[in-house]
Amino acid sequence: MLNHLSPVIEIILSLTGILVIGSIFAIISNNTIDRIAKNQPITTPSPYCHACAATLSWKDMIPIVSYLIAKGKCPYCGANIPRRNILIEISEILWVGLFIMKFGWNYPALLEMLFGMCLIAIIVIEYERRVLSESLLLFLLMLSAIYILAFNYTEFPRAITSMIIGSAVLLIYNLLKITTLKTKRIEFREIKFGAVLGLFFGLPLIYLCILLSWLIGAIWGSINIKYFGQKPKYALPDYPFILAISALIMIMFGEDILGHYYRWIM
Numbered sequence: 001m002l003n004h005l006s007p008v009i010e011i012i013l014s015l016t017g018i019l020v021i022g023s024i025f026a027i028i029s030n031n032t033i034d035r036i037a038k039n040q041p042i043t044t045p046s047p048y049c050h051a052c053a054a055t056l057s058w059k060d061m062i063p064i065v066s067y068l069i070a071k072g073k074c075p076y077c078g079a080n081i082p083r084r085n086i087l088i089e090i091s092e093i094l095w096v097g098l099f100i101m102k103f104g105w106n107y108p109a110l111l112e113m114l115f116g117m118c119l120i121a122i123i124v125i126e127y128e129r130r131v132l133s134e135s136l137l138l139f140l141l142m143l144s145a146i147y148i149l150a151f152n153y154t155e156f157p158r159a160i161t162s163m164i165i166g167s168a169v170l171l172i173y174n175l176l177k178i179t180t181l182k183t184k185r186i187e188f189r190e191i192k193f194g195a196v197l198g199l200f201f202g203l204p205l206i207y208l209c210i211l212l213s214w215l216i217g218a219i220w221g222s223i224n225i226k227y228f229g230q231k232p233k234y235a236l237p238d239y240p241f242i243l244a245i246s247a248l249i250m251i252m253f254g255e256d257i258l259g260h261y262y263r264w265i266m
């Protein structure tokens, strides 16, 4: 698309695009995370301070810049803005930047980027509140269906198989928790999350995503037990959080890892 432009203009346009899209992602993410945590609708009322309920203007919402100008406080009541807000702003802009540097500007990449943005929101909500958001899951399901049907529709039957594999793994994990940790019930949202990832990644990437999440989970659990005095039951940590991290890595490097693997076994 940008082939006829001089390299300097191309870089300026790309950087502007990254900042604009990253900022929009960051504003939507912070807004959505707060509302999901409070069970509020996502679009109304317009963005507001969660301490004094003052409606925020566009000047108060410029990612990173507004936070630094107001020194991390609400400009209306002076309450501290959670540090998580600026961390999300930085990570969303970084995510978009890395993504565009690696994959360039194209429609499938934009959908994958959006999927990644939701995964970052899932990671944060899981970490803060231990809830896997139903509305985010539904949105991810919709994105995955569009992604497969618009760009990979011949893969659709394999994607359905992959969806079943993803949910089956999470079902087994839940049964494992019930038998070994005596947890009370099966978390159906986790199983839905596995299904959505299965649909999005397809075969064989979903296997890689699950394998990687087990590896991260094992390291995470061991570190927490050994150095932070967690109980041994932490060996089976809360999974959606780790699965989402693994999925983010897969979006960025999954195809590279598979490529290396195929070259290695040939």
Ligand SMILES: [Zn+2]
Binding pocket: 049, 050, 051, 052, 053, 054, 074, 075, 076, 077, 078, 079
């Ligand atoms: Zn306020």
